[in-house]
Amino acid sequence: MKCKKCNSSSALIILRKKDLYCRECFLANVTHKFRSSIGKNKILGKADNVLICLSGKEGSTVLLDLINNALSLDNHKKLRITPIFLHLCENYETIKNVIEQCQKYNYDLYSPHISEYVQSKSHIPIVNSLPIVNNELIEEYNNMQNSMLPTVKDDFITNIKRTLYIRYAKLLNCKYIFTGETTTTLATKLLVNLAIGRGSQVQSDVGFLDSRDMEIKIIRPMKDISEEELKLYINSKNLKVNDKQTSKENEHTSLQTVISTFVSSLQENFPSTISTICKTADKIGLQDECDNERHNMCVICQSILKPDEKAISALDATSISKIVSLRKHTDSAIDVDMEKNVINSTIFPYIHNRLCYACSRNYAEIKQSKIPSYIIETQK
Amino acid sequence: MLLSIDEGITGYRDDSLETVKQNRDDYEMPLKILSYKDLYGWTMDEIVAQIGRKNNCTFCGVFRRQALDRGAAMLNVKCIATGHNADDIAETVLMNVLRGDIARLKRCTAITTGSEGTIPRVKPLKYTYEKEIVMYAHYKKLVYFSTECVFAPNAYRGHARALLKDMEKIRPSCIMDIIYSGETMSIKEEVSLPTQRLCIRCNFVSSQEVCKACVLLEGLNKGLPKLGIGKSSKVKKLLDEYNTRQNNLETAVKDLEDCNITDKKTSKTCKNISNGFKQKECNATNCCTNKTERNVEKNNEKLQTVLDKYSLENNSQVKLDEEDSDDSEIKHQDEDDTCSSSCGRLGVGF
Numbered sequence: 001m002k003c004k005k006c007n008s009s010s011a012l013i014i015l016r017k018k019d020l021y022c023r024e025c026f027l028a029n030v031t032h033k034f035r036s037s038i039g040k041n042k043i044l045g046k047a048d049n050v051l052i053c054l055s056g057k058e059g060s061t062v063l064l065d066l067i068n069n070a071l072s073l074d075n076h077k078k079l080r081i082t083p084i085f086l087h088l089c090e091n092y093e094t095i096k097n098v099i100e101q102c103q104k105y106n107y108d109l110y111s112p113h114i115s116e117y118v119q120s121k122s123h124i125p126i127v128n129s130l131p132i133v134n135n136e137l138i139e140e141y142n143n144m145q146n147s148m149l150p151t152v153k154d155d156f157i158t159n160i161k162r163t164l165y166i167r168y169a170k171l172l173n174c175k176y177i178f179t180g181e182t183t184t185t186l187a188t189k190l191l192v193n194l195a196i197g198r199g200s201q202v203q204s205d206v207g208f209l210d211s212r213d214m215e216i217k218i219i220r221p222m223k224d225i226s227e228e229e230l231k232l233y234i235n236s237k238n239l240k241v242n243d244k245q246t247s248k249e250n251e252h253t254s255l256q257t258v259i260s261t262f263v264s265s266l267q268e269n270f271p272s273t274i275s276t277i278c279k280t281a282d283k284i285g286l287q288d289e290c291d292n293e294r295h296n297m298c299v300i301c302q303s304i305l306k307p308d309e310k311a312i313s314a315l316d317a318t319s320i321s322k323i324v325s326l327r328k329h330t331d332s333a334i335d336v337d338m339e340k341n342v343i344n345s346t347i348f349p350y351i352h353n354r355l356c357y358a359c360s361r362n363y364a365e366i367k368q369s370k371i372p373s374y375i376i377e378t379q380k
Numbered sequence: 381m382l383l384s385i386d387e388g389i390t391g392y393r394d395d396s397l398e399t400v401k402q403n404r405d406d407y408e409m410p411l412k413i414l415s416y417k418d419l420y421g422w423t424m425d426e427i428v429a430q431i432g433r434k435n436n437c438t439f440c441g442v443f444r445r446q447a448l449d450r451g452a453a454m455l456n457v458k459c460i461a462t463g464h465n466a467d468d469i470a471e472t473v474l475m476n477v478l479r480g481d482i483a484r485l486k487r488c489t490a491i492t493t494g495s496e497g498t499i500p501r502v503k504p505l506k507y508t509y510e511k512e513i514v515m516y517a518h519y520k521k522l523v524y525f526s527t528e529c530v531f532a533p534n535a536y537r538g539h540a541r542a543l544l545k546d547m548e549k550i551r552p553s554c555i556m557d558i559i560y561s562g563e564t565m566s567i568k569e570e571v572s573l574p575t576q577r578l579c580i581r582c583n584f585v586s587s588q589e590v591c592k593a594c595v596l597l598e599g600l601n602k603g604l605p606k607l608g609i610g611k612s613s614k615v616k617k618l619l620d621e622y623n624t625r626q627n628n629l630e631t632a633v634k635d636l637e638d639c640n641i642t643d644k645k646t647s648k649t650c651k652n653i654s655n656g657f658k659q660k661e662c663n664a665t666n667c668c669t670n671k672t673e674r675n676v677e678k679n680n681e682k683l684q685t686v687l688d689k690y691s692l693e694n695n696s697q698v699k700l701d702e703e704d705s706d707d708s709e710i711k712h713q714d715e716d717d718t719c720s721s722s723c724g725r726l727g728v729g730f
Contacts, residue, residue: 151551194477195547195554199561203568255547255554262543266478276480283482285568306564312491314560317507318553357560361553 005029013232016271023236030233033224034066035079041208043219049174050081053088053165054109056098056242058230059180063222065239067178068105084172087111088161089131097242099128112168115141117160120374124171144370150254152362155196159301159359162210162218169216177218184227184263186220187277191259197358201303202284212302226274298356299375300363305352315348315357322347383451383460385444386415388423392529399525406523414451416443420593422600424531431605433534438609439596440531446584446593452499464503467510467544470558474540483573483587489562495576498585509555590615 003011003022011020021029038044052067054060070079087098089111102109113131115138116122125131145153165177181189190206193199204210210218234241252258267273286304296305351360363371384400387393397413404411417423420443428436452460469489476485487493494500505513517524532538547554567573578584579591586592592608595615599607607618 149551191474191477194473194558194561195551197557197560200564200566202565252546252550255550258546258550259543262539262546266539273478277477280477280480280482280485283568283571285566313563314507314556318556321507357564358557361557 013236015228015232026229026232027236030062030225030229031066031069034221035070035077037208037221037224038079038219041219043209043217044081044176046080048081048176049172050083050176050178051165051169051172051174052083052085052178053161053180054085054098054101055180056087056094056101057180058227058234058241059182059185059222061101061180061239061241062225062230062233063178063180064101064105064107065233065237066222068107081176083107084174085109086165086168086172088164089113092130094242095130097240101240103128110168110172112164113138114160114164116167117141117164118144118372120372122164122167122171124168140370140372144372147370148362148366151196151256152365154254154256155192155358155362156300162301165218166213166216175216177216179218179220180222181220182222182225182227182230183274183278186223186281187274188256188260188263190277190281191263192256193358195255195259197361198301198303198356199284200286200306201301201356201358202281203286204303206281212297212304223278296353298359299354300359300371301356303356305354305356315351318347381455381457382409382411383448383455384411384413385447385451386413386417387440387444388416388425389530390425392527393424395527396525399523402523412451412455414447416447419443419447419450420597422597427600427605428531430600431609433531435606435609436531437535437537442592442596442608446591449499449584457499460499460501462501462503463505465505465508465510465513466555466559469503469506469562470555471537471540471544473558473562474543475537478540479536482567482571485562485565486567486573489559495585507556507559 001011001020002009003025004019005025006022008022010022012023013021013026015021015026044050052060052063054064064085067079067083071081071083073079085102085107087095087109089095090113095111099109099111108127110125110127111129111131112122112125113133115133118137118140145157148156165179169175169177186206190202193202193205198205204212208220208223210220233239252261263274263277297303298305347364348357348360349355349363351357355363382400382404384397386397400411400413403409415423424436424440427439431439448460472488473485476482476488491504491506492500492502516522544555544558574587576585576587577589579586579594580589581594582591584591584593588595596608598619599605602622604618604622607615
């Protein structure tokens with residue numbers, strides 16, 4: 001039972017079913033992955049304000065602990081950031097746990113309510129307390145959620161959170177945001193993105209750096225850490241995780257749950273699945289990154305809107321299919337272009353104008369669009 | 381023109397070929413059938429017997445692609461059209477992501493594929509869902525064959541397929557969305573993609589020095605069926621190992637043959653001399669004498685020439701054997717030592 005790295009005989013931790021590590025080497029390994037991913041990309045400057053987004057689940061619990069350790073080093077290896085902690089409150093149970101977690105390290109926590117999304121502007125919330133919310137806002141937010149199918153809702157919530165993180169980062173004077181996504185969550189996210197048509201945005205959604213916003217950058221420092229390592233870390237350090245997950249939805253009501261189940265079960269039989277998916281994600285890039293023109297951005301997810309390409313794509317195929325299905329049998333000639341414009345406004349509203357493909361699809365599926373009006377009316 | 385490839389899968393391809401022949405008659409188009417047996421000397425059934433039920437899709441797919449290219453070249457056509465539908469393309473995109481195959485991921489969503497020097501392929505049904513095709517065939521009363529390949533249950537593609545079917549139940553537009561994602565995806569510049577060149581053996585397009593089909597075929601013929609499965613960089617290493625083993629084998633066999641020749645000589649004398657008791661002793665090493673008997677029968681002429689050639693060496697060989705003889709069985713037989721020791725020990729020694 002010897003540790004693979006230091007050859008001491010107190011190896012208690014088994015990774016990947018065959019590698020033995022002692023507790024110290026394991027913790028050092030995880031910390032190293034965290035620090036190297038930040039350092040490798042040379043993003044942070046000196047003593048920058050960084051907004052750390054906590055959800056109370058495993059990933060952010062470990063993120064909190066790693067940051068605390070990194071800040072408490074005395075030597076030149078100390079992490080030079082000023083952390084500001086944020087938690088988006090969705091229900092009052094989780095928020096108490098997260099406040100407790102932060103108190104353990106003596107950190108202050110801002111916790112606005114997620115229904116703030118409904119308004120176009122927000123204020124800095126009071127530190128370390130439950131959010132004071134307007135019931136009207138909550139109702140409007142809930143109506144919006146209920147008008148969406150589960151798949152659309154999941155995707156939309158991801159974008160809501162992103163928008164709110166950026167909003168608060170600007171309010172709290174931070175240039176960077178850290179989120180606690182790990183290999184498993186990112187692998188699932190990649191497949192979900194593919195399935196809803198966000199293939200061109202993979203690098204921003206799943207990669208290390210999300211630089212869609214002009215001023216704020218979102219960083220995922222834990223993208224190389226696996227779920228297995230997370231669980232072992234939490235056990236080793238006796239950290240408390242928010243156990244009350246969001247109510248177990250019925251499996252297979254949304255694409256996200258289907259894909260998540262698929263990835264975990266495939267990983268059982270083919271242990272290299274998740275790491276392969278992550279490597280694939282690293283190789284996919286953005287189209288035309290060094291374009292000098294400023295393109296329009298999607299108002300929901302801030303991705304670049306590319307005008308129609310010359311080559312036919314699935315979008316055109318769907319439009320044509322719809323035109324042909326709606327046409328009466330007797331019509332002979334088709335003026336495809338004219339009809340396309342009419343059709344596009346129903347199946348792909350605002351496509352390439354205000355919304356990207358995926359957001360446009362989602363928008364079309366939402367009943368009587370309950371999305372806050374300020375979003376669609378935003379001009380760039 | 382119709383082109384069909386017979387992989388030699390009983391219960392699948394032989395039945396579907398009947399349907400293809402029916403199509404040829406119904407549509408009055410010429411049909412060409414190429415078979416793996418003719419092109420490569422192996423049917424899929426034989427290949428599966430060698431490699432097992434997993435990883436056989438690799439063989440079938442690689443061989444089929446080359447077979448299609450050859451068939452198209454024979455028929456002198458400008459373009460090959462295949463019937464891949466939207467579900468197939470979506471499955472392929474998912475599978476390439478799961479396998480980490482970036483080069484294929486980039487190419488698989490294009491409608492026409494092909495490059496310099498190859499006949500382009502087109503997938504005109506790329507945007508039609510499988511369900512639409514089934515409905516079309518149903519309403520138009522088309523003759524078709526719908527059983528799946530007998531080896532399909534063990535294929536990796538099955539996982540991607542299962543996922544796609546589950547997703548389709550929840551959100552049917554996901555198939556089109558996956559294809560759209562594949563089309564709008566781009567690869568980072570710093571990622572190295574394989575370059576296209578020609579195989580040094582068969583001159584078909586290849587990304588490596590020796591194309592995959594040649595590697596797989598060599599593996600099958602040499603009894604190393606896993607040669608083509610796994611990393612292409614290890615192929616050379618495996619082949620070198622195989623060759624050194626073969627060389628060792630050859631030298632050992634050569635030694636054996638030299639001794640066998642002496643056996644033939646001595647066995648003759650042995651047979652002549654040994655009767656009854658002596659024969660029994662000699663027959664103690666039964667297998668050997670049987671062999672030598674057969675050898676004698678077959679190589680009598682050769683034997684004569686060899687006897688002449690090796691007469692001197694034979695004596696020395698026999699002496700060596702006498703000295704080395706340890707077998708307790710034959711120690712006390714001095715006259716027959718030459719025979720039994722050389723027969724028995726050499727047979728065992730190798």
